Amino acid sequence: MDIQIYDPSTVELIEKIYEQKRNLSEEVLETLSQLEEVAYGQEDFALRGFVHFHIADALYSFEKGYESFRENLAKAVSYFELSGEYELLARAYNYVAVDALNNGSFDVAYLYLMNAMHTCEKIENKYLLSIINNNIGQVYARMHSYEKAIHFVRIGTKLQSLSPKDDFYYYQNMINGYFSEGMLCSLMEDAAGAKEADAAIARLEEEAGISNIPSIFMPISMLRLIISMMEGNEEEFEVRSEDIIEKLQDARRVYDFITDIEDFCHILIEHDKLDTAEQVLKIVKNTVEASPVIQMKRIVSSLEIAYFEKMGDIESVNLHLREQYHLAEEQQAEQNRIYQYSIDLINIMNEQRREQQRIRLENEMLQSQVQKDPLTGLANRLKLDQAIPSMLEDAKNKGTFFAVSMMDVDKFKEYNDSYGHLAGDLCLQRVANVIQEVSDRHGLLCARFGGDEFVMLYEGKSDEEIMGIAHELSRTILEQNIAFEGMGENGRVSISQGICNSLPLEGKDHNDFLNEADNALYAVKKNIALPGKKESVRLVHL
Numbered sequence: 421m422d423i424q425i426y427d428p429s430t431v432e433l434i435e436k437i438y439e440q441k442r443n444l445s446e447e448v449l450e451t452l453s454q455l456e457e458v459a460y461g462q463e464d465f466a467l468r469g470f471v472h473f474h475i476a477d478a479l480y481s482f483e484k485g486y487e488s489f490r491e492n493l494a495k496a497v498s499y500f501e502l503s504g505e506y507e508l509l510a511r512a513y514n515y516v517a518v519d520a521l522n523n524g525s526f527d528v529a530y531l532y533l534m535n536a537m538h539t540c541e542k543i544e545n546k547y548l549l550s551i552i553n554n555n556i557g558q559v560y561a562r563m564h565s566y567e568k569a570i571h572f573v574r575i576g577t578k579l580q581s582l583s584p585k586d587d588f589y590y591y592q593n594m595i596n597g598y599f600s601e602g603m604l605c606s607l608m609e610d611a612a613g614a615k616e617a618d619a620a621i622a623r624l625e626e627e628a629g630i631s632n633i634p635s636i637f638m639p640i641s642m643l644r645l646i647i648s649m650m651e652g653n654e655e656e657f658e659v660r661s662e663d664i665i666e667k668l669q670d671a672r673r674v675y676d677f678i679t680d681i682e683d684f685c686h687i688l689i690e691h692d693k694l695d696t697a698e699q700v701l702k703i704v705k706n707t708v709e710a711s712p713v714i715q716m717k718r719i720v721s722s723l724e725i726a727y728f729e730k731m732g733d734i735e736s737v738n739l740h741l742r743e744q745y746h747l748a749e750e751q752q753a754e755q756n757r758i759y760q761y762s763i764d765l766i767n768i769m770n771e772q773r774r775e776q777q778r779i780r781l782e783n784e785m786l787q788s789q790v791q792k793d794p795l796t797g798l799a800n801r802l803k804l805d806q807a808i809p810s811m812l813e814d815a816k817n818k819g820t821f822f823a824v825s826m827m828d829v830d831k832f833k834e835y836n837d838s839y840g841h842l843a844g845d846l847c848l849q850r851v852a853n854v855i856q857e858v859s860d861r862h863g864l865l866c867a868r869f870g871g872d873e874f875v876m877l878y879e880g881k882s883d884e885e886i887m888g889i890a891h892e893l894s895r896t897i898l899e900q901n902i903a904f905e906g907m908g909e910n911g912r913v914s915i916s917q918g919i920c921n922s923l924p925l926e927g928k929d930h931n932d933f934l935n936e937a938d939n940a941l942y943a944v945k946k947n948i949a950l951p952g953k954k955e956s957v958r959l960v961h962l
Contacts (some may be wrong), residue, residue, distance in 0.1 A: 421466055429458075430455070430458055437474060441474070446482050448478050449475070452474055452475050455467070465502040466503035468495070469495070469502075476490075476492035476493040494764065496508070506540070506543045507540075514532070514536040517531075521558060521559060522716070523713060523714070523715045524718070526562055529559050530556070537553075549576075549579050557604075558679065562679065566607055573604065577597035580594050594624050595621050596639070599621065599639045602643045603646075606687055614643065638668070638677060641660065641667060645684075661696045665696075668704070678716050682719045682722075685700055689723070701724060701727060791803035793867075793868040795849065795868075798856060798866055799868070801867065804865075807865055807867075811879055815880070816924040821922065822877075822933065823879075823886055823933070824875065825876040825937060826869070826873065826874075827873070827917040827918070828916060829848070830907065830915060830945075831907065832872035838905070838906060851897055851902075855893065858893045859876060874915075875934075878919075886919060890959075894915060894957065897915055900913070916944040917941065917944070917958070918939065918944055919959040919960070920937040920940065936961075937960075939960070940959065
């Protein structure tokens with residue numbers, strides 16, 4: 421979102437929010453509340469979406485109000501949909517997907533990751549696409565489809581490598597990508613692949629000289645411990661085990677990488693490294709107990725079952741199986757809430773799309789009314805003035821003929837004086853209906869020029885074609901049998917037409933066509949007083 425379009429006080433609030441988030445300050449929620457007042461004080465959907473997205477992010481980061489987190493995320497998605505803020509919309513979809521993935525709803529996660537990907541493709545943001553592909557890989561990994569998981573993780577890492585290296589998250593995301601690849605290789609017992617991923621991580625560490633960020637180095641430590649175990653290096657394994665336990669004890673948010681810990685512990689248990697697995701499980705269990713996310717508790721419980729099975733402790737296995745049963749019931753209820761949340765989100769977006777469609781149609785109707793003559797329903801002078809220059813320019817570019825026909829109702833003032841203005845309006849409406857029908861039949865544009873005068877525009881028509889249409893129009897109006905004693909023995913309303921048809925010439929514009937057509941119409945009108953009116957149409961050239 422371009423924050424420079426806002427006034428200085430709003431920009432100051434936004435920059436303060438960014439700073440407070442970087443410093444992990446909970447005061448950001450108060451600043452966001454101030455910005456929320458600004459956003460709702462004006463019809464700015466993008467700013468409203470921005471506020472709700474960052475409220476959701478802060479609530480997640482500070483482990484506050486899990487339901488409020490989802491509510492704000494849903495509002496953010498809705499407002500980004502309305503405002504067309506595709507980058508932030510893709511981020512919000514990704515967030516919804518991560519939440520669903522953390523709760524074990526893989527289908528919902530995949531659905532919103534696809535939404536995020538399609539949205540992101542509109543803006544060709546490789547950075548976001550890399551994160552989304554990596555998360556798709558995590559969905560497949562949770563379903564134990566490791567080859568597909570590696571495929572998407574590698575796409576994500578390749579896309580991330582195309583991002584600017586001076587980006588704050590470049591090295592963090594690159595390392596996370598290679599870590600995911602290394603862990604997946606470990607799960608597939610591919611020691612060579614795991615080592616290759618670790619070597620790529622080592623190169624990035626050296627290149628970046630980055631400090632000990634837990635979100636990066638905790639997973640790296642896990643991968644390197646697993647590699648030492650797979651290589652049978654017991655001494656290194658023991659050293660790295662102590663390092664892992666120390667890092668876990670000091671970690672503030674263990675559940676940020678709970679699925680990594682799940683894979684890590686499964687590998688440890690599978691390879692009979694039970695002492696290390698036990699210590700890790702004790703630390704993680706204490707942290708996860710306070711989490712509202714049932715899936716995390718199920719992960720720890722499942723690991724404990726695998727651990728006690730390996731130990732041959734059937735009593736403890738049975739105890740944790742009962743715990744699993746109750747957790748499964750709780751998770752089913754939570755998944756039902758996620759499905760409902762997902763459905764509600766879809767309904768909100770559909771409702772807003774319908775509202776947008778209604779507003780668009782109303783705007784089109786208003787625009788149409790502005791460009792329509794209220795009496796006859798034909799295009800009005802405004803529409804005509806917009807259309808003539810562009811049609812003439814189009815004919816000039818194509819090298820085709822362009823024609824303007826000026827027409828009016830014969831002796832219309834006399835008709836009005838004889839029958840009254842109401843009858844005169846009805847007469848104009850019937851004439852206009854015929855003009856519209858003939859125009860539609862031949863794909864022409866017609867408009868009311870003013871009073872009883874009308875205009876018809878032709879493009880790419882020969883003199884013969886135009887005269888054929890003009891006579892058809894005159895004949896059809898006579899066939900309406902609109903009585904008019906002032907027209908002598910015919911006794912019917914008729915029209916006269918003056919037409920200018922020509923190739924567009926340099927130095928000549930649409931006004932020249934209108935003037936020549938008007939002159940031709942005037943010449944026709946002079947004949948009206950003559951007995952038997954010899955012509956109703958005259959065609960001239962520039």
